[in-house]
Amino acid sequence: MTKIRIAIQKAGRLNEESLQVLKDCGISIDNGKDQLKASSRNFPMEVFYLRNGDIPQYLRDGVVDIAIIGENVLVEKGTDIIIAEKLGFSKCKVSLAVPKSVKYNSVNDFEGKRIATSYPNTVLNYLKEKGVKADLHIISGSVEIAPNIGLADAICDIVSSGSTLFKNNLKEVEVMLTSEAVLAVSPKITVERKELLEKLQFRIQSVLRARGSKYVLLNAPNDKLDGILKLLPGMRSPTVLPLADEGWSSVHTVINKDKFWEVIDELKKAGAEGILVCPIEKMVL
Numbered sequence: 001m002t003k004i005r006i007a008i009q010k011a012g013r014l015n016e017e018s019l020q021v022l023k024d025c026g027i028s029i030d031n032g033k034d035q036l037k038a039s040s041r042n043f044p045m046e047v048f049y050l051r052n053g054d055i056p057q058y059l060r061d062g063v064v065d066i067a068i069i070g071e072n073v074l075v076e077k078g079t080d081i082i083i084a085e086k087l088g089f090s091k092c093k094v095s096l097a098v099p100k101s102v103k104y105n106s107v108n109d110f111e112g113k114r115i116a117t118s119y120p121n122t123v124l125n126y127l128k129e130k131g132v133k134a135d136l137h138i139i140s141g142s143v144e145i146a147p148n149i150g151l152a153d154a155i156c157d158i159v160s161s162g163s164t165l166f167k168n169n170l171k172e173v174e175v176m177l178t179s180e181a182v183l184a185v186s187p188k189i190t191v192e193r194k195e196l197l198e199k200l201q202f203r204i205q206s207v208l209r210a211r212g213s214k215y216v217l218l219n220a221p222n223d224k225l226d227g228i229l230k231l232l233p234g235m236r237s238p239t240v241l242p243l244a245d246e247g248w249s250s251v252h253t254v255i256n257k258d259k260f261w262e263v264i265d266e267l268k269k270a271g272a273e274g275i276l277v278c279p280i281e282k283m284v285l
C-alpha cells in the first residue's frame with residue numbers, strides 16, 4: 001500500500017503542535033520512545049522525525065513527500081518548495097536587531113557591519129534588495145549574545161515576544177519576514193501520494209476552521225430576536241428554535257474566535273440571555 005511520508009520536527013518548538021494537528025485529523029501514530037520513524041495505524045502515513053533545518057533538503061530530494069516546518073526555514077533553504085497550508089501556530093518574525101544604545105536611522109546603517117545570524121540567505125537577500133553590503137557571522141544558536149561579546153555589531157534572528165532581544169539589550173529595527181508553521185510539499189511528490197495529501201489537507205482545513213470558531217447558543221425574547229439576529233453571522237444563517245417557554249427562542253450559530261468577545265457584549269446589550277459557548281471539533285463546509 002502506498003503511504004505518504006511526512007517529516008515532523010524531532011524535538012523543539014514545532015514537534016508537539018505538529019503531532020497535535022495530525023491527532024486532531026484523526027491520525028494515530030504509533031510512537032516508540034526515541035523512534036525516528038513511525039507509522040499510522042489508521043491512515044496510510046509514515047512519520048519521519050527530523051531536524052527542522054534539514055527538512056527542506058529531504059523535501060527537495062523526495063525522501064519525504066510532505067513536512068510540517070517553519071515557513072522561515074523554507075525562505076532560508078527551500079525556495080523551490082510549495083506551501084500547501086499555513087497552520088496557524090509557531091508564529092514569529094525574522095528580524096534585524098542592534099544594541100539598544102545604537103542610534104538607528106535606516107537599513108543603510110548595516111553597510112559594512114558584522115551581522116551574526118543562523119539565517120544567512122535571508123539576510124543577504126534582504127540586504128541585497130536594499131543595496132546594502134554587510135559581513136555575516138554565521139552561528140547556529142544563541143545569536144542574541146553576539147553583540148555583547150564583541151562578535152558582531154548586529155544580529156538577525158527569530159523574534160516572537162521580543163523578550164530574548166530585551167534581555168540582551170537589543171532592539172528590533174527591521175522585520176524581514178513573518179512566519180508560521182506550514183505544510184510543505186516535495187516537488188517530487190507522486191500522483192498517488194498527492195491523492196493522500198489531498199485527503200490530509202481536507203482534514204487539516206476542517207480542523208483549522210474549527211479551531212478558529214466557536215458554537216454559540218443563546219436564549220432571546222421574541223420581540224428582541226430581529227436585533228439579535230442582525231448581530232450574528234453563521235455558516236449559512238443562525239438556527240432559531242422555539243423554547244418551551246412561550247415568547248422565547250433559542251438561537252444557535254457559529255462565531256469567529258477573534259470577533260467573539262465583541263459579539264458577546266453586543267448580544268447581551270441586545271437582550272440575549274443564557275449564552276453558552278462551545279468548542280467545535282471539526283468544521284466541514
Ligand SMILES: Nc1ncnc2c1ncn2[C@@H]1O[C@H](COP(=O)(O)OP(=O)(O)OP(=O)(O)O)[C@@H](O)[C@H]1O
Pocket residue numbers: 009010011012013014050051052053054069070071072073090091092158159160161179180181
Ligand atoms: N520564539 C519562537 N516563537 C515562535 N516560533 C518560533 C520561535 N522560535 C522558533 N520558532 C519557529 O519554530 C521553528 C523551530 O524552532 P526550534 O527552535 O524548535 O528549532 P530550530 O533550532 O530552528 O531547528 P532544528 O529542528 O533544526 O534544531 C522555527 O523554525 C520557527 O519557525
Ligand SMILES: O=P(O)(O)OC[C@H]1O[C@H](OP(=O)(O)OP(=O)(O)O)[C@H](O)[C@@H]1O
Pocket residue numbers: 013141142143144157158159160161162163164165
Ligand atoms: O522573542 P522571543 O519570544 O524571546 O523568542 C525568540 C527566541 O526564540 C528562539 O530561540 P529558542 O528558544 O528556540 O532557542 P534556540 O536558539 O536554542 O533555538 C529564537 O532563536 C530567539 O532566540
Ligand SMILES: [Mg+2]
Pocket residue numbers: none
Ligand atoms: Mg530555536
